[in-house]
Amino acid sequence: MPQSDLPAALRALSEGGVEFVVVGGLAAVLNGAPVNTFDLDIVPARNEENISRLLRVLDGLDAVYRMQRERRLKPNASHLSSPGHHNLITNCGPLDVLGTIGRGLGYEDLLPHTTEMEVGGGVRVQVLDLAMIVALKEELAGEKDLAVLPILRRTLEEKRRGGG
C-alpha cells in the first residue's frame, strides 16, 4: 500500500475544481529537475469560493495539521485564507498549503509565471516555471535552497538549450 500518492492528491485537487499553483520540489521535478521531494506544495487562490472547494478536497483527503498530529486539528476557512503556511498530512502524504511564498507572492502573482502541464490521467495543473523557482530559492538562500540550486540552474540551462 503506497504511503505517498502525489498523483492522487493532484487529481483530487484538480477534480475538486481548486485553483492552485504547484510550487516547491514537485514543481522542480515536473520541470525536469532530478531532485527528490516527499511532499506536495501548493499556493491556492484565496478567494472564498476557492477556499471552500479546497476545504472540501482536504476533507476528502482526511487532511490534518502535521504538528501534533494526534490532535487531528483540521484546517478551516480562516486558516486557509491567511498568507501563512499550513503543513498538513493527508491520506496521500504530506501536503503544504502555502498562502504566499517568497516575498508575499500569492496565487495571482505566481500565475503569470506558470505553465499548464498534463500530469497523467487527463489531469492538468498549473506548475511554477523553473526560472521563478530558481529566483525564489536565490532570494530565500536557506541551506536547503542553496543545496539544490546548482541542479536547478543546470536544468534551466539545459531546458533553454532545447533539452526539454
Add this chain to the structure above:
Amino acid sequence: MTEPEPAPQADYSEDGVDLTLIRWMLSLTPAERLQFLHRHVNAILTIRELNAAK
C-alpha cells in the same frame, strides 16, 4: 565538404552536477516525471519502514 562534428556534450557541469541525469529527466513528459518520483518516494519510504521495524 562534410560538416564538422558537434563538440561532445559534457557529462558533468563545472560545479559537479550530473548533466546526463538532467537530460534523461528532460526526455520524459511531466506525467512520466511524476510517476518516476511517485515510485521513487514510495520505494524509499518502504525501505525506511522495513529498517525501522528491525
